[in-house]
Amino acid sequence: MNLLSDPNVYEPQEDSFLMQRLVSQFAFGSVLEIGAGSGILSITAAEKKSVLSVLACDINEKALVLAKKNAALNSVEKKIRFAKSDLFSNLGKKRFDFIIFNPPYLPADRRCPDDMMEKALSGGKKGHETLERFLISFSHHLRPEGKALIIFSSLTGKAKIDSLISECVLEKEEVASEKLGFEELYSYLISKSALLKKIEFCGISSVRKFAKGHRGIVYSGILRGRKVAIKAENPDSKAIGRIQNEERMLSIVNAKGIGPKLLISENDFFVEKFVEGEKILEYLSGCSKKEALLVISKILKQCFILDKMGIGKEEMHHPIKHVLVPKNRAVMIDFERAHFAKSPSNVTQFCQFICSSMISGLLSEKGLKIDRNSILGLCREYKKDYSKEKLRTIITSIGN
Numbered sequence: 441m442n443l444l445s446d447p448n449v450y451e452p453q454e455d456s457f458l459m460q461r462l463v464s465q466f467a468f469g470s471v472l473e474i475g476a477g478s479g480i481l482s483i484t485a486a487e488k489k490s491v492l493s494v495l496a497c498d499i500n501e502k503a504l505v506l507a508k509k510n511a512a513l514n515s516v517e518k519k520i521r522f523a524k525s526d527l528f529s530n531l532g533k534k535r536f537d538f539i540i541f542n543p544p545y546l547p548a549d550r551r552c553p554d555d556m557m558e559k560a561l562s563g564g565k566k567g568h569e570t571l572e573r574f575l576i577s578f579s580h581h582l583r584p585e586g587k588a589l590i591i592f593s594s595l596t597g598k599a600k601i602d603s604l605i606s607e608c609v610l611e612k613e614e615v616a617s618e619k620l621g622f623e624e625l626y627s628y629l630i631s632k633s634a635l636l637k638k639i640e641f642c643g644i645s646s647v648r649k650f651a652k653g654h655r656g657i658v659y660s661g662i663l664r665g666r667k668v669a670i671k672a673e674n675p676d677s678k679a680i681g682r683i684q685n686e687e688r689m690l691s692i693v694n695a696k697g698i699g700p701k702l703l704i705s706e707n708d709f710f711v712e713k714f715v716e717g718e719k720i721l722e723y724l725s726g727c728s729k730k731e732a733l734l735v736i737s738k739i740l741k742q743c744f745i746l747d748k749m750g751i752g753k754e755e756m757h758h759p760i761k762h763v764l765v766p767k768n769r770a771v772m773i774d775f776e777r778a779h780f781a782k783s784p785s786n787v788t789q790f791c792q793f794i795c796s797s798m799i800s801g802l803l804s805e806k807g808l809k810i811d812r813n814s815i816l817g818l819c820r821e822y823k824k825d826y827s828k829e830k831l832r833t834i835i836t837s838i839g840n
């Protein structure tokens with residue numbers, strides 16, 4: 441391949457040549473290259489019969505001018521289009537089969553005088569920042585069965601890149617590695633995991649791992665401009681049918697205004713509204729006496745509704761992770777263990793929580809006296825007939 445050079449554009453080096461071999465091996469369909477530089481990889485892709493078209497992008501206009509010249513020099517100019525873009529900023533909603541990215545992956549080098557050359561080399565302060573921006577946004581531009589080819593160095597931090605890939609629900613195959621003196625280069629072929637494909641098929645984008653529980657994994661994502669939570673089975677868990685049970689119970693309690701709104705039900709995951717709010721303990725630690733009373737009574741009222749529906753939510757005596765408080769509301773989450781029960785104990789369990797030494801101490805610092813014996817006595821009375829009056833007595837006794 442004949443290539444002209446320009447002092448303002450990254451000149452192909454070992455990493456480019458390694459990527460070149462991989463592009464000839466793997467590229468197919470419609471190809472996008474981010475950070476095309478001299479054009480070496482886009483030209484290599486365009487030379488393949490199985491590649492239909494190439495879009496070569498760079499943030500540096502001088503690189504685009506040079507890459508265009510090089511494409512003509514190698515007679516592939518008809519197959520390549522060029523666009524100025526900072527990662528995907530200028531690409532709209534276009535999707536590709538194969539995305540190539542030879543990113544700037546070295547930790548920032550302050551000695552580099554020229555801004556554009558600095559951009560071509562330095563991946564940010566720690567080296568992984570540009571690749572991180574790429575990893576969290578490229579899936580939107582990749583078709584479901586598409587692949588992305590990336591390269592980075594041991595100086596970028598392999599563990600960090602691996603954890604970013606898993607956080608973005610992606611899968612990787614290490615397709616090459618090469619020792620280069622004091623560093624080692626790694627090249628990955630990245631694809632969407634089966635779960636990510638299914639979640640994206642529902643119209644959800646920006647999917648990220650959010651929290652890992654014992655039985656489930658919760659992801660966040662964006663659906664029609666709104667943040668959503670996606671709960672799927674934790675593959676390490678032996679529990680069976682939890683997701684299906686939670687979907688069913690959530691749709692039942694949603695009808696009474698309880699729990700995050702269930703938006704989508706699938707076999708192995710469901711999607712619900714994302715609740716922006718502090719966990720109950722954090723909230724109670726920072727709020728006023730009046731706010732604490734209000735939130736406690738809201739939770740007790742929801743517990744009462746569940747009791748009346750004959751549903752035991754379970755874990756309400758320890759709802760540290762399972763009640764979120766967005767702006768003086770209280771939203772119960774995690775209905776995986778909820779079940780129909782003859783004598784549900786939601787109100788009683790939550791009262792046990794309030795009476796536990798940790799919470800009662802916290803509340804008494806705010807001036808809320810918690811009389812454990814009296815409250816638990818009232819709970820016993822309440823459980824005889826689940827009456828609204830007795831619930832009111834419990835709430836009033838907490839306020840006094």
Ligand SMILES: Nc1ncnc2c1ncn2[C@@H]1O[C@H](COP(=O)(O)OP(=O)(O)OP(=O)(O)O)[C@@H](O)[C@H]1O
Pocket residue numbers: 650651652653654655656657658669671700712713714715716761762773774775776
């Ligand atoms: N709808 C939601 N909105 C906001 N955050 C959520 C939502 N659902 C879950 N989370 C977050 O994810 C965490 C784990 O969720 P959840 O308790 O439902 O998972 P789990 O797998 O059942 O966990 P565990 O096995 O520990 O009970 C919660 O503690 C909360 O921080």
Ligand SMILES: [Mg+2]
Pocket residue numbers: 653655774776
């Ligand atoms: Mg749970």
